[in-house]
Amino acid sequence: MNMRRLWFVLALVMAVSFTVLGLMGREIYRQAPPIPARVVDPSGVVLMTREDIQTGQLAWQSMGGQQNGSIWGHGGYVAPDWSADQLHREATILLDLWAQRDHGVAYAALNPEAQAALKARLTREMRTNTYDPRTETITISADRAAALKQVKAHYVSLYSDSAELEKLREQYAIKNNAVPDPARREVIADYYWWTAWATGTNRPGDTVSYTSNWPHEPLIGNTPTSANLVWSVASVLILIFGVGSLVFWHARVKEEDHLRPPTKDPLSGFKPTPSMKATGKYFLTVIGLFLLQVGLGALTAHYAVEGHEFYGVQISDLIPYAVTRTWHTQLAVFWIATAWLATGLYVAPLISGHEPRFQRLGVNVLWGALVFVVLGSMAGEWLGVQQFFDLDMNWWFGHQGWEYVDLGRFWQTLLFVGLMLWLLLVGRALWPALRRPSESKPVLAILFMSAIAIGLFYGAGFMWGKHTHVSMVEYWRWWIVHLWVEGFFEVFATSVISLLLVNLGLVRAKSANLAVLFGTIVFMVGGVLGTAHHWYFSGTPVSVIAIGAVISALEVVPLALVGAEAYENWRHTKEAPWVATYRWPILFFVAVAFWNLLGAGVFGFMINPPISLYFIQGLNTTATHGHAALFGVYGMLGIGLLLFCFRGLARREAWSDKLLAWTFWLLNGGLAMMVFMSLLPTGVVQALASIEHGYWYARSPEVIHSPLVETLVWMRVPGDIVFSFGAFTLAIFAARLVLGGKRRATAEAPLPVAAE
Ligand code: HEM
Ligand SMILES: [Fe+2]
Secondary structure (H helix, E strand, C coil), rough: CHHHHHHHHHHHHHHHHHHHHHHHHHHHHHHHCCCCCEEEECCCEEEEEEEHHHHHHHHHHHCHHCCCCECCCCCCCCEEEEEEEEHHHHHHHHHHHHHHHHHHHCHCCCCCHHHHHHHHHHHHHHHHHCCCCCEEEEEEHHHHHHHHHHHHHHHHHCCCCCCCCHHHHHCCCCCCCCCCCCCHHHHHHHHHHHHHHHHECCCCCCCCCCCCCCCHHHHHHECCHHHHHHHHHHHHHHHHHHHHHHHHHHHHHHCCCCCCCEECCCCCCCCCCHHHHHHHHHHHHHHHHHHHHHHHHHHHCCCCCCCEEEECCCCCCCCCCHHHHHHHHHHHHHHHHHHHHHHHHHHHHHHHCCCCCCCCHHHHHHHHHHHHHHHHHHHHHHHCCCCCCCCCHHHHHCCCEEEEECHHHHHHHHHHHHHHHHHHHHHHHHHHHHCCCCCCHHHHHHHHHHHHHHHHHHHHCCCCCCCCCCHHHHHEEEHHHHHHHHHHHHHHHHHHHHHHHHHHHCCCCCHHHHHHHHHHHHHHHHHHHHHHHCCCCCCCCCCHHHHHHHHHHHHHHHCHHHHHHHHHHHHHHHCCCCHHHHCCCCHHHHHHHHHHHHHHHHHHHCCCCCHHHHHCCCCCCHHHEEEEEEEHHHHHHCCCHHHHHHHHHCCCCCCCHHHHHHHHHHHHHHHHHHHHHHHHHHHHHHHHHHHHHHHHHHHCHHCCCCHHHHHHHHEEEEEEEHHHHHHHHHHHHHHHHHHHHHHHHCCCCCCCCCCC
């Protein structure tokens, strides 16, 4: 297939996919569960208002939101899913109330027939939709109103420092007196009630709840829908068909590409320009943030066994779980992004041979701005969770409570401006290369377009405001998180690795162009509409399950075949003696492909069919996938790119291949240990609990703090230690480069090349 036709196909895929994605947004908006103007009991007493529910959402965000347990399955794993927890508490309170009234005993003491009768009554009571669109009012029975008040009292007590719930708070890793303001505690409980109402109440004229019967709650007949099963099977079939088609295509177009590599390093003669040299501090920042992130990860994991303490020292008042988990996840994004931004700034003049005026100044200013945003947003998040702000200030400067977009709107805006500045800096340095005819122009163009997309799509984070419906926040939030990691990042990864290999003379430009363009199409076909796999149960219509399941299965297709790419890359390290000096950066690219297959492909598909995610959304199976994919693919890529740039910035004498070998194996081995010894088995234990008893149970202290699961959490420690050593050896490696570089500061020349 020729390039022109492929470009046309890419444009078509993008146009169709984004049109459908936009239409889905419109449907999600229209069919979102209504936020009532008021909830009343039969005598007309107002139990809560719309304002309470919306303020409750903001108050919940202020204490860390999704970092503290989850709503509709999105968020942290130690505390419960509040919607499922609320639903289960309400259901059991009602059953006990009726059992006492009708039979004079607790529900558990009844015979199965009597239990079944009460369950049937409960199902009718909970699932019947009593929202009146005319008056925008939900009317609930007196019994249900009583249950609501009981559950509310529980949450109000939970977020205070009451002694009776001290143990539960510790198990949930929620600090004492997490929300000192009683009014905020009350509205948070109202918000939880409304999110639970949407999960158990049938859509008007339907037998399925607003969240397609999620979470699994046998007491009220919340079980998988038929659409869920049908589209799950369809997704498996599509995957098999997709893999088959791709294998066929490969067999058809496969050309043996026997490229003789150059006899010496083509980049060896290039002297880093001043702006390229200025990127050095970015990479050192990357390593610093990475170390910090690893430390915070260990602390966050420890909170799963000791919710308030670190080996006996009370620390949760000062730096609670909500803060450590926020920083841990945000830093992952920050350091990986910093590595890529720096690579862009380093590579642009290298490829174009052009150093624009004031480029070094721009690079330095951007670095200062990035450090300011990273530290400022982290400080804001801490102040927010510690409840220092009013709800307005919190939204602007504190904690937005949305996982991966936690930073306050002010910081979010600055970050966006920083990304635009970066695009400008890279663009002006790269411009001559983009204009002049060259063989590798298509790869370069795709790389630059993916960079533009990464920057612009961060803008989706501005589409929600303070009072936006949670279904719509989820819609836009995944525009960033998903479209980044499963769309533009994959394209960026493929094109940047190809471009570097082309510039090293290891891959022919023509075959790289074709492979990258084709790869981009394949990633976009699955990646764009695949976003819907995050919205199956977020108050969305059934069409979301259908499109999400089928199209996201296609995302796995290219990942099933990256083994070939890994093998090719590994072979490059043996092609000419001088390539040995690039051995470890290239091996990190091999790791990218490996974890793309395992972390993104296998573990991603494990949780992807609707019937899987129905039971295991927000369990440790997601943590398994999150770690193996995010660090495995993009963390490894960040380190590989960092090493590639260090290779040109530092002196060969200070370069230690031995330390890099240790780094490589410790990081990969540590990640595998963490995943296989701890996260995956924990996820499987929880999955069984969820299928057997209900989702609430899989997230309850009975399971999370069972001896088995606590042991499995402890089994993280060996992997964490191995992994941390890998981070340290990387830091030592970099320190040697800096110190070794200083000692020989007289010589300006870049790395001498190993003799042939
Ligand atoms: C390298 C590519 C990928 C990266 C970096 C990545 C990363 C992530 C992250 C960080 C999360 C959120 C975890 C959390 O909430 O704690 C997530 C969730 C998810 N990912 Fe991926 N992912 C990738 C590819 C895939 C693929 C290919 C699939 C399947 C087709 C997939 C399916 C999912 C699903 C269904 C969820 C939602 C899980 C839940 O809500 O519990 N991911 N991913
Ligand atoms: Fe996704």
